[in-house]
Amino acid sequence: MFPHRNEVFLMTQYVIDQMLEQVRESIRSQDQDVFRKLFLGWHENFQMQVIMQLYKHERMQLYDWLAANELAGVFQEMEYEDQFFTLKEMEAAQAAAVMNEVSADDAAAFIDKLPITARKESLLKAMDAKKADDVKEILSYPKETAGAIMTKEYLEIFSNQTIAEVMAFLRKTGQDVETIYYVYVVNEAGHLAGVVSLRDVIVHDNKTIIEEIMSTRVVYADDDLDQEDVAKIIQTYDLLAVPVVNKQKHLIGIVTVDDVMDVLEEEVTEDIGEISASKGSTDTNLSAFQAAKKRAPWIVLLMFLGLITANVIGRYEETLEAVVLLSVFIPLIMDSAGNTGTQSLAVVVRSLATGSYEKKGIAKMLRRELGTGFFMGLICAVVLVLTVSILYNHLLLAVIVAVSIFLTLSVAALIGAVLPLIINKLNIDPAVASGPFITTLNDIIGLFIYFTIATSFLEYL
């Protein structure tokens, strides 16, 4: 988890500083040719980093020296805030021209984030009608579905075309699409009928008809498919892109592997946020106060749940007054219950994410978790009987603690697994099944078991 950052990343900053100096030099000497030759030889990501470190008046010069499609390439590498300020620095006409060259998915993602509806509309209006329609189509899909993350820049051919025709088509349009490596075949009705990879196109001779070499068993994604499942399809079948079809099975877009990598990253952040009750606050761009505002509600809510635990202990105040030593083991019971539940939660979250849970079935998985809790409880109970009876020289107390741990761990493992599954089935916001909630629930159950047993043996303690 804690990677060694190495030279690649250190070097990058050094390289960028050098690039920055070269760009500034070309601006000072007002030499557009030198600038273009230099700048356009770099990866767009480097271009973006250089542009963001320039002063505004330098950037204005570059807006003049670069074409709309070149600026669009840089724009696509930026984060939303930088995109916003860059477009604001440009004339309205240039901003629209750049947006026309940005791929439909990136344009949609940007416009979706604009805070003011009027601004969205005026930008869409200034764009080409065709591009604006593409963007609107993408925006019309519910968030995190295939339709919402697809792009419209893909290649479509007919099955009766020859390799020579397709090659001519690729030469003409190859620079404008997201990927040139898959070409999709549609029939007259616009239905997705097959796919040929550029590899297939290359290795066959010019006169071959597409129909003879196309693969008709195309893996595709329905437009309303969850983005996590789109990622899973690309991963399972080692694809570079997956076609998206609507209800009528018309080809309407593609999702490429680089977009899917971003989806995976997003989903992981979500998963970890849920395990740790820090959803939406792992963003390091937030200030301390903003982060506190996002995280505090969870802590306060959990604190109130903690008051329920306090209430459980309060009910056994008499028991505690009689034997204060019992309170010493409160943390031990709580920690063990919480940790066991969190482990089970992690197992379930990973099985849901990797899909292994469909393969096994719920019942089998729950049986396994109960079994795991049982065995772990057994191991811990044996360790505790020995340790506590030696440390505190009190065999009955040791047995009470051990039996409580055994029962608690068996239940805690099951709760940690069953709660997220129930919530998944019920379609409730899964955040309420996050680690700390399960921990608190298990705390309550564990302390209840512990004090019930202790109270019933009180006269012998």
Next chain:
Amino acid sequence: MFPHRNEVFLMTQYVIDQMLEQVRESIRSQDQDVFRKLFLGWHENFQMQVIMQLYKHERMQLYDWLAANELAGVFQEMEYEDQFFTLKEMEAAQAAAVMNEVSADDAAAFIDKLPITARKESLLKAMDAKKADDVKEILSYPKETAGAIMTKEYLEIFSNQTIAEVMAFLRKTGQDVETIYYVYVVNEAGHLAGVVSLRDVIVHDNKTIIEEIMSTRVVYADDDLDQEDVAKIIQTYDLLAVPVVNKQKHLIGIVTVDDVMDVLEEEVTEDIGEISASKGSTDTNLSAFQAAKKRAPWIVLLMFLGLITANVIGRYEETLEAVVLLSVFIPLIMDSAGNTGTQSLAVVVRSLATGSYEKKGIAKMLRRELGTGFFMGLICAVVLVLTVSILYNHLLLAVIVAVSIFLTLSVAALIGAVLPLIINKLNIDPAVASGPFITTLNDIIGLFIYFTIATSFLEYL
């Protein structure tokens, strides 16, 4: 986190059942042609699923009907256990022939997992000398580095070749390599000198010399680069593959985007395992007993840490005897301390994984976490003073609890952030910085703060 599994996955099982029936029919009627036409039209992942559901005698028939390279395609889709049993079912000569067709990275991953050294060696000996050397080279790299996950099937050309020559080369060798979409340019000394994408090749005319169109600013990975950084490079620059070079800057292999997706999945499982102290046990193929054996050591270890917490409470037994009500708030202090620390841990883990921590710098990040803890502590303290004084009608107790929470949360947020960073710097196994450890540490600190304050006000309570 809890995706809606949809038709794609349900359909898959249905489709596979149908495919299975068709394959069985072709075996019953002993019709190799029908079988091949049918079977080879499917994606290798489907082929694999069908093969694994056949009976052994049916599979033996298919080993006869399929060529080594076709079997290799299926082999590459299997998990290790299935690969092992499949090769065991084949004659030794056929097994070696299949291994020769498996890509070097997959062959290396399989051979690496074989439990007996003699078996590794005999398999390598039976393979082509060239392929065996490639596999041995990959195996010679430390695990989780670029060298260990790279493959040797890539395309290498010289900068003085023409597009026409390169196209002829691609037509000839295109089917045998991992990706045909990037062609790497090396100079006479074997140094990586540039890259052309197939897109570039396609759009330029036949007489163009590679040198004129190749990109000389190639993003590459050093052979000892951490696999997570390799993934980051591919993700940052939206690549389909990244070339790997050795110390002498010779091109020695490539890592493709599909392998990187698997790396990301592996790393996420590791991250979540560490946050939840369930490292290596989220594999749902384990039996309950096996899972318990993997998870119990963590729980037992944490239980011993819990005994330290018990010891902290034990030291204040007199305070507790005087005011038993104090024990009621033990869970609340523990929960809040633990949850706040876990949140900070999640933030740091995500920043390390996404690389945003390099950009911001450690000091800034720690200041932010301390600030976040401070604000959250303030909010919780205000809520608690009100709640506790109303519920328990005891203002001083409420103030003691509130002040304790305020101090505890400020410290807990910092500890949750600083511990993983220190451990990252010191190169210790980061598992000791996992969620439950941080929680336990924060529990101890929180209870120490609480009882110290409570004891000093004991006479007024």
